[in-house]
Amino acid sequence: MSRYRLVFIAVILATALDPTLTWSQAQDRIDSLKRLLVRAPADTNRTRVLLKIGQQYYDQYKEGRKGRSHATMREIHFLLDSAINNSGRVVSQPVAANQLLQKAAALYLLAKCFSFGESYDSTRTFDYYQQALKAYQQLGDKPNAAEVLEDWADLVRLRVGAKMAIPLFMEELAIRQSYRDTTIYLTLERIGVLHQLMGNYQLALQAYLQSLRLAEQRNNLEYQLDIYGRLSDIYEIVSNYQRAIHFSLKRLHLIQIQGGGELLTMLAGQHNMLMTLYQKNHQVSQARKQALTVIELARQDPHHESFNLANFLAQSYVFLGQYELAERLYKHLLPYYEKLNILSGVVDFNKHVGEFYWLTRRYELAQYYYQKALAASQKGRFPDKTVSILRALFKIDSAQGHLRSALLHFQLATTINDSLFNQTKNRQFEELRTQYETEQKDKDIRLQKQQIQVLSQQQQLQNQQLQQDRLVRNSVGLGALMLLLLLGLTFNRYRLKQRSNQQLQHQHELLLAQQEQLQTQQTEIHHKNQHLQRLLDEKERLLKEIHHRVKNNLQVVMSLLNSQASYLSDRAALSAIQQSQHRLQAMALIHQKLYQAEGIARIPMADYIQEVVAYLRESYELPQPIGFDMQVEPIELDVIQAVPLGLIINEAITNALKYAFPKERSGTISVVFHWLRPTTFELRIADDGIGLPPDYDPAASRSLGMTLIEGFSQQLGGELSIGSQAGLTIVLTFSEHQLTALGSPTDYSYQ
Known part of the structure; x- marks a missing residue:
């Protein structure tokens, strides 16, 4: 064994035996490693020393963060920079086959370094996590691959949201199942927690x-x-209090068996939970027994040194109606919970205080603490807690006569609760229900159109009747005038005039009645038009929801393909799966644009093409620099044209990245999409690569990529030309709504 290895092993042993060394001792250890690095040959030992130095800096940075304020974090930021620098040196240098494990560990360390708040870089962090995962999968190191996925998923949950973290946790679960990990139940619990946060209570319960x-x-x-x-919490949320009590009693039994230093607080907390569940299940006598048990346990802590125990005692006093004792405890606990950083604890405490002031009819204080609980609940993304808080605020506003505010809180609670309820439904049921409702809305719209036509016809008839009445009135007046001229007698003229006035008065009354009826009918038409507009808006929202679900389903398929790829070693199969993922991503982006846009059938192609190109550039990790020249005008297309055009762009750029620049040759890919005429567009994709072979005939090619480009060009009804001078150039000219038999204005299928 060489002298360098002996020194290295000695350092490792020193680290393992004393993990609580001071910074000065850690600095001595790092200096020893650096001296060893100078003399170490360029082999596996050197990469291990570099990695160990980076890990030491990272560990010291984590230790230094404890107890520091945000303002003083810059004082130790050099430690994190040093960790990034040393691990980056491991990644950047050529790695032999026996050094791949060190490179994977270095990539993992870089991902953790860039995940901190002051150094957080989502692009770098996610990229390093993905590279570390691929490296461990290449080594067949499934436990480390699962650990990387676990950390990555936790970061996505915190930075992006629970919904995007679930696929990563599911991939971790599949890896752990493949080698029969004995701690797989921990991963299942994390998946259940995410489903619970999203309101998918049935999936959470299963996990x-x-x-x-x-x-x-x-x-x-x-x-x-x-x-x-x-389990007790989730059964309480879905109002199955009997099952919640069942699991709460089982938990109480385990606490009594295990004991421990926090036994008193844990017992009081569990009895307090049972008190709440029995109360909700209308078992008042059982709830009272639990409250008295909490009081008995709290007597062992007379000075209320345990804040949690004091909180449980206050809740028991509230249940028993001993409000003065409860208020005294809440005031004692208030400074502690104002400093608490655990959002769930802040939410629950302020809810209990708000409920106490509600019961004692001090509504302003109740509203103050419920508002604090609401802010913490929204920050922590606890939808079930938010619903209960909004309902409590609704009751407080109603009691104070603040009807507008009460209505707002009630609507918000109903909206969130409906959202949580809808998310728990089975996907097939949702699709059938959506289809049924859409058909019903279409029928209602057709019926409304028929009614509008009938009302319009009635209005025309009424106008004709008015014209006839006007003609009759004029005729009567003319006849009376002629009669007066013929008779020439004053008495007869007076009587005729009196009779004519009576007739005119009667006709005037009829006209007034007809005008009033016309105004009523016009009002009904206006209301029906408003109702029709609401139906159309609702149908548009349903279509957006359908596009949203289609996009999510395509991403699920991409995740499944990614999971399948981790078990494949055949390059052709991996390439086919990767190309399928790219095509799915191109289609998923279309549906994402549809449900994000104001309209429901027009795609802004400039943003869409930029996202497709960015996705493909990140997917192919080419060692040489490949530039992109983007010249895309602000054009919007219908979804029936955007889907085949997006797939053509995907195929053309994919082929250029794979074949145009061999042997690390650099180059540029240009993408041009603009108007030729008001309704005619031109797509030009060119590269300055090696081009096509001299004897290559695109028309006779059996390549799937070229076949898809030809097929989608025919579907667009466009003219396709392919040239191979100074690289490869693909030009497609097409007009708006010139689809062939492969597609129609209502055909959204992916050919």
């Missing part, structure tokens, strides 16, 4: 129950204690 079965097989009592609490 929790499956996790519980595995934990019981491993006889992990500590974890069972945690999962019993989660």
Whole structure:
């Protein structure tokens, strides 16, 4: 064994035996590693030393963050920069086959370094996580690959949201299942927590129950204690209080068996939970027993040193109606919870204080604490807690006579609750219901159009009747005038005039009645038009929801393809799966644009083409620089033309990235999309690569990419030309709404 390896092993042993060394001792250790690095040959030992130095800096940075304010973080930022620098040196240098493990660890370390708040870079972080995952999968190191996915998913959950983190957790679950990891129930619990946050209570419940079965097989009592609490919470949310009580009692039994330093607080907390559940299940006597038990336990802490125990005691006093004792405890606890950084604890405490002031009819204080709970709940993204808080604010506003504010809180609570309820539905049921409602709306729209036509005809008839009445009135007046002229007698003229006035008065009354009836009918037509507009708006929202779900389904398929690719070694199969993912991404972006846009059938092609090109550039990790020249005018297309055009762009750029620049040859790919005429467009994709072989005939090619480009060009009804001078140039000219038999204005299928 060489002297360098002996020194290296000695350093490693020193680190393992004393993990709580001060910074000066850590600096001495880093200096020793640096001296070893100077003398170490360029082999596996050198990469290990570099990686160890980077890890030491990273560990010291994490340790230094504890107890520091945000303003003083810059004082230790050099540690993180040093960790990034040393791990980056491992990644940048050529790596032999036996050094791939060190490179994977360095990529993983870089991902963790760039995930901190002051250095957070989403593009770099996600890229390094993906590279580390690929490296570990290439090595067949499934445990480390699962660990990378776990950290990555947690970061996505915090930075992006629970919805985007679930596919990563599912991929981690599949990897752990493949090598029969004995701690797989922990991953299932995390998946259940995300579903619960999103309101998918049925999926969360399934994950929790499956996790519980595995934990019981491993006889992990500590974890069972945690999962019993989660099951009790979710059954309480869905108002199945009997099952919630069942799991809460099981958790109480485990607490009594295990004991521990926090036994008193855990027992009081569990009895407090049972008090709440019994109260909601209308078992008042049982709830009272639990409250008295909490009071008895709290006597062992007379000075209220345990804030959690004091909080449980205050809730018991509220239930028993001992409001003065409860208020005294809440005032004692208030400074502690104002400094607490755990959002769920802040939400629950302010809810309890607000409920206390509601019961004592001090509505302004109740509203103040419920508003604090609402702000913390929205920040922590707890939709079920938000609903209950909004309903409480609705009751407070109603009691104070603030009807407008009460109505707003009630509408918000109903909207969030409906959203949570809809998310728990089965996908097939949702599709059938949506289809049924869409058909019903179409029928209602047709019926409304028929009614509008009937009302329009009635209005025309009424106008004709008015004209006839006007003609009759004029005729009567003319006849009376002629009669007066013929008779020439004053008395007869007076009587005729009196009779004519009576007739005119009667006709005037009829006209007034007809005008009033016409105004009523016009008002009805206006209301029906408004109702029709609401129906059209609702149909548009339904179509946006359909596009949203189609996009999500395409992303699920992409995730499944990605999971399948991790088990394949054949390059042709991997390439086919990757190209399928690119085509799915091109289609998914279309549907994403549709539900994000104001309209429901027009795609802004400039943004769309930029996103497709950016996605393909990131997907192909070419070692040489490839430039892109984008000249895209602000053109909007119908979805029936945007889908085949997007797939043509995907195929053309994919072929250029794969074949145009071999042997690390650099180059440029240009994408031009502009108007030739008011309704005619030209798409030009060119590269300055090696071009096509001299004997290559695109018309006779059996390549899937060329076949798809030809097919989609025919579907667009366009003229396609391919040239191979100083590279490859593809030119497509087409007009708006010139589709062939492969597509029609209502055909949204992907040919």
